[in-house]
Amino acid sequence: IAGITQAPTSQILAAGRRMTLRCTQDMRHNAMYWYRQDLGLGLRLIHYSNTAGTTGKGEVPDGYSVSRANTDDFPLTLASAVPSQTSVYFCASSEGPEGNQPQHFGDGTRLSIL
């Protein structure tokens, strides 16, 4: 079944550790996104990529980095995790940033930083 796969499903991490959240899509979508979702807040964009080889900063990029070496993969790295990065992280993709095509979401990664 075509879609977006995120790994791991959940993780408990010690503060100061490095962590990479993986995201892979098989829909050949050009655009990919990373969001965090916290209780009482809307989804907040961390980083995005409109096409392979390019990335951009969203609303809350500090402490996170991304890369887009190919169309399918869009990993998110926390260089040195802090407790405020405890959240649910969603990866999403769309055919492009414009038009009526919606963003499709992965199942999320629940990350706890202790």
Next chain:
Amino acid sequence: GQNIDQPTEMTATEGAIVQINCTYQTSGFNGLFWYQQHAGEAPTFLSYNVLDGLEEKGRFSSFLSRSKGYSYLLLKELQMKDSASYLCAVRDSNYQLIWGAGTKLIIKP
């Protein structure tokens, strides 16, 4: 700043109709999306509006008024499985989605 407002929680009865409102103030407008999110799951796409008026899709309809910065999602013939959060998102001038915090809809038998 950019802002999307939705009620935090609503309660409705199975079989009834409910309207979830969304007001927005964003830098530019390039479409409005509604998503459904069941607890512990990913958001899933429901509807898209870019022109004023009503878009109907089965039991769900979505309305947009760009001049008022206003949209609503109308759910008819409510079923227990409709218990979920409903997220409103506006695509701004940079073609990024700005999301509301979501409306938790509780359906009672």
